[in-house]
Amino acid sequence: MRYFTIQPPEELKPYVRFYWVLEHDSGIDEPSYVYRSVADGCAEMVFHYRATFNELTNTKAENAGTSSIQFQTTQYRRFITTESFSIFGAYIYPFAIPYLFNIPSSHTSNLTFDFDTFLGKAGVELEEQIMLAADNFKRAEILSSFFISRLRQNVLKDQRITTAIHDVIHQQCYRTVSQLADIYNLSTRQFDRKFKEYAGFSPKTYMRLVRFHDALNQYKGDKTLTQIALQCGYYDQSHFIHDVKEFTGYHPSFYFSGNAEGTEYRNL
Numbered sequence: 001m002r003y004f005t006i007q008p009p010e011e012l013k014p015y016v017r018f019y020w021v022l023e024h025d026s027g028i029d030e031p032s033y034v035y036r037s038v039a040d041g042c043a044e045m046v047f048h049y050r051a052t053f054n055e056l057t058n059t060k061a062e063n064a065g066t067s068s069i070q071f072q073t074t075q076y077r078r079f080i081t082t083e084s085f086s087i088f089g090a091y092i093y094p095f096a097i098p099y100l101f102n103i104p105s106s107h108t109s110n111l112t113f114d115f116d117t118f119l120g121k122a123g124v125e126l127e128e129q130i131m132l133a134a135d136n137f138k139r140a141e142i143l144s145s146f147f148i149s150r151l152r153q154n155v156l157k158d159q160r161i162t163t164a165i166h167d168v169i170h171q172q173c174y175r176t177v178s179q180l181a182d183i184y185n186l187s188t189r190q191f192d193r194k195f196k197e198y199a200g201f202s203p204k205t206y207m208r209l210v211r212f213h214d215a216l217n218q219y220k221g222d223k224t225l226t227q228i229a230l231q232c233g234y235y236d237q238s239h240f241i242h243d244v245k246e247f248t249g250y251h252p253s254f255y256f257s258g259n260a261e262g263t264e265y266r267n268l
Contacts, residue, residue, distance in 0.1 A: 018090075036076060046068055049088060068112050093166065101118075
């Protein structure tokens with residue numbers, strides 16, 4: 001398995017966290033590969049340029065298509081393929097959705113669309129260009145041009161809220177909602193409404209997602225689960241266990257064991 005990231009151009013860094021590539025060659029001893037996506041406060045545009053996956057639900061496996069955009073989500077999903085595969089993706093801040101697509105993030109939470117449904121002809125053309133690109137650096141260039149073009153077409157949004165969401169993601173300071181509202185000179189009610197419009201979830205739910213991902217980033221460390229929970233702002237072990245189980249489907253002892261679905265790339 002091979003995983004690496006590509007940085008976006010400077011103009012896009014406020015909106016796109018990074019591009020990523022995941023490649024895997026199946027072998028005789030591994031007839032199928034199951035990937036589990038976990039809850040995430042950011043959105044992803046995903047292009048399967050070699051092989052496709054089926055999504056595993058409670059009743060059946062459904063073709064997930066060659067490309068899609070999955071918005072910020074509190075849910076986990078499972079996918080399976082029996083072929084060698086290659087995927088190119090873009091990891092996008094949730095507040096970029098109003099800038100790029102002129103739609104509030106609150107209207108897209110927990111949704112997934114193929115590009116034809118979401119973007120029409122422009123989405124079909126983008127998917128074709130990505131699929132036919134010579135390599136992943138060319139794919140990053142194509143998608144960057146697409147994003148920049150859309151940014152220049154849309155009007156400026158609320159910078160205070162985008163800054164607030166960015167700070168929540170990166171500063172790892174687990175303030176209360178009222179404290180955050182005070183920092184950005186808004187009432188708690190105004191802040192909650194605007195935050196949800198640009199992040200897709202209420203500040204309380206979004207801070208849970210950020211705290212959860214901070215914990216996942218401790219995956220390669222040698223810390224105990226208790227140390228991870230305390231370092232990431234959980235008040236006690238039960239809250240930590242609850243969030244990891246809700247957002248991954250696994251007890252943290254198994255998720256952090258290195259044997260859980262969808263965690264292989266973290267070992268690379």
